[in-house]
Amino acid sequence: MVWSALQPVVNWLGGSALGVWLGQSPTRIAILFVVHLTGLTLLLGGTIVMSLGLAGVGFRSGSSAQLAREIGPWRMAGLALAIISGFLIFTGGALTYFEGQWFRRKMTLLLIAVIFNFSWFRTVTNAPDGRFGPWARRLTAGVSLLLWFGVGVSGRAIAFF
């Protein structure tokens, strides 16, 4: 399995100086969680706005491609913040996180969401108006929302289940 192939990397990460240093201090992790939530807010908020643009709800002036150019950099900054802080949070408790089924679900969904985002979602949002019909655009928006919120929901589940 892919997961067991990753085990040596996880062991190394958890035992590294960085992993030990982060794991020692709840304060460090708490600060990283603040960054993680800030990233989540930008990423999911940006996903909602881009999905509204795709579905033709609000943001009347300009195309969805223009909206994507305006929102995209902020949304990607949110994704970067979430991934970097998330990686560090993971490093501070690597072995425990890695065992969790919700962690694994979250990472699987994240991978799918990222692939979908940079392939189909990007194609549809950047396409000139009229290239894709209203239902194709709405469906794309819906799938994108489901995937990214799915990542968020499974992330919350790590803490509780």
Add this chain to the structure above:
Amino acid sequence: MPVVEWLHALEQTRISEVVRESAFPYIEGTHVLGLSLSVGMIAWVDLRLVGATMRTRPVSEVYESVQGWMLAGFCLMFVTGALLFVAHATKAYESVFFRAKVAFLLLAGINALIFHWTVNHRTTSWNDAPVPPTAARMAGLTSLVLWLSVIAAGRLFAYDL
């Protein structure tokens, strides 16, 4: 009756018990993901006011496009937040982070109200300006900083629970 006794009584209620003992993960998860609709939406208005994004769109268009989602988001946050408070009322009341969060929330609300009362987006002379005047930019920046502080204080308070 002193506040602490009143909060103790609140924690004896059935609803407090249900949230504490079974519903907590779902309500807390909704509260966290609700960030995308509340802060995640108001942030676009703030960033537009600062002149950091969507410069070619009228301020009124950005505001009206997110308004409904944002209001729904803040209602969701208030309801789920109130339930979470009822579950751990005494701890919340005693936590410096919770008190800071309430203070930041009040300040963010006052900032928004002042802006709302003094500016009418639609008729204002700078509705189409790529970069609004200094007062509006300050209002946007203040809002961004306060909402980030709300997120930070909220997340740090969760560590106290």
